């Protein structure tokens with residue numbers, strides 16, 4: 392009996408990342424649609440018109456409706472002004488994480504840590520902008536009991 396529990400615990404620990412990925416990021420979950428840039432409702436249609444790029448005109452171009460289920464992405468005019476607040480939250484969390492990693496774990500000086508923050512912000516800027524938009528749409532559709540905007 393004890394051996395079975397030890398074996399099970401070793402199996403869980405060894406495959407923890409795979410288990411988390413299967414449970415939380417499997418197709419049909421909100422996290423799947425957020426991190427794969429898919430429609431928050433059907434998880435099939437693409438959210439953005441272009442792949443992840445640094446081209447300023449292509450970063451945030453998104454479809455008006457889901458190509459698969461016809462869900463309207465932009466619910467009202469100026470809907471994505473709210474994404475600015477989401478982007479701000481993501482950026483602050485990222486800045487704090489990068490600063491702690493650079494200062495505490497790597498041991499960089501304060502100026503070097505801020506340089507690391509700046510470089511990370513520039514590198515992850517398109518991902519941040521896209522995540523903030525898709526999070527806004529996902530959260531809105533998550534909180535609505537039904538979607539009257541289709």
Ligand SMILES: [Zn+2]
Pocket residue numbers: 430431432433434435436457458459460461462
């Ligand atoms: Zn869809």
